[in-house]
Amino acid sequence: MTDAARSLYIAQPALSRAIRDLERELGMTLFARSGRGVVVTAQGRRVVKLAREALDAVHEIEGLAHHTGASDAELRIASTPSLEPGLAGRLLPAYAAEHPGVRVQIVRCEGREAVVSAIRDQRADLGLTDLPVPADLVTHPLERQEIVLISPPGLELPNPVPMGRLHGMRLALPARGSTRRRELDAMFGRYSVTPTVVLETDERNGWLNAVRAGRASLLWYRGMAEQAARAGLVVRSLEPAVRRVIAVVHARRRLPLIAQDFLATAEKGTTAA
Structure with missing residues (x-):
């Protein structure tokens, strides 16, 4: 159950709850608990077989509609x-x-x-x-995409940049209270660094404009590296690497x-x- 939940990127209790709800709705036991976890019951195997047949039929019908009005x-x-x-x-x-x-x-x-x-x-x-x-x-x-440091030219920084060097660094960050800001704040907390916040906004053009003006650096995905490089900015990895x-x-x-x-x-x- 733990491996299944991890592959779906959901919490294990949420997966267990969804299975219990399905069993309650169907009025049958799909999984039986054993000493090593859970096993699929005979009813469960039958449900899976019929469900696959039904979904295959739906797929064929959708295929007909798709080819008719592609x-x-x-x-x-x-x-x-x-x-x-x-x-x-x-x-x-x-x-x-x-x-x-x-x-x-x-x-x-x-x-x-x-x-x-x-x-x-x-x-x-x-x-x-x-x-x-x-x-x-x-x-x-x-x-998995890497989070990098995007900076104005002229900063004396190594590549990769040790996390400790973010302490006191002038950064443009997402708005306070947003999900992404909370994630970055949690990362700062893990490495005991406190940056100097120059700009707080969820407007991405505002971030890049602040970096272009030399006011701050920015933490963002390497997917933005090409755009940043075209603007004359410098892209560096972090140490240890951070990926999402x-x-x-x-x-x-x-x-x-x-x-x-x-x-x-x-x-x-x-x-x-």
Whole structure:
């Protein structure tokens, strides 16, 4: 159960609770407790077999509809600005090559919480964001992306930058109280560093403008490195390295076939990489 919960990026108690709710709804026992954990019951194996057959049938029906109206199909993907270049530059071309009749709309979201809201409000079929996300969403991890220090030129810093050198450093940070700010503050606490906060905002252009003006440095994903380098900024790794899992996420419901096809393309690219 612990391994299954970890692979789904949810807490183990949440997974156990979901299984109990399903067993209660069906009125049968799907898993039996044993000395080594849990085992699937005979009823559970039968349910899995029938469920797979039913889902395969649904998939075939969706396939008929998809091929009938492929030219009208539209896939909506919510993404944060820092992850959009990777989506547009790598995932979308691979998907378009295999599914040329599908239009893709990128729903631009300012942060992880906005991606989650877009999916919950059904303004997007899929989302691209970093983890963690709430347990009501399904996650498909794609890669681990490094967090780097983006600085104005002229700073005398090694590469990689030891965490201790962040103490007193002038930084542009997300707004106080936001999820991302809490995560960065927790990281600072782990390494006993206190930066000098020059700017607090969730507006990413504001961060980069502060760095361009020489007012502050910025902690963000390496995916922004190319944009930062074009602006004449310096990108350095941290020591120890800090990485976050990037994933495609969606609601716990049957996905449209075009969304399933995108997941298959994304996961194929991850395997190839």
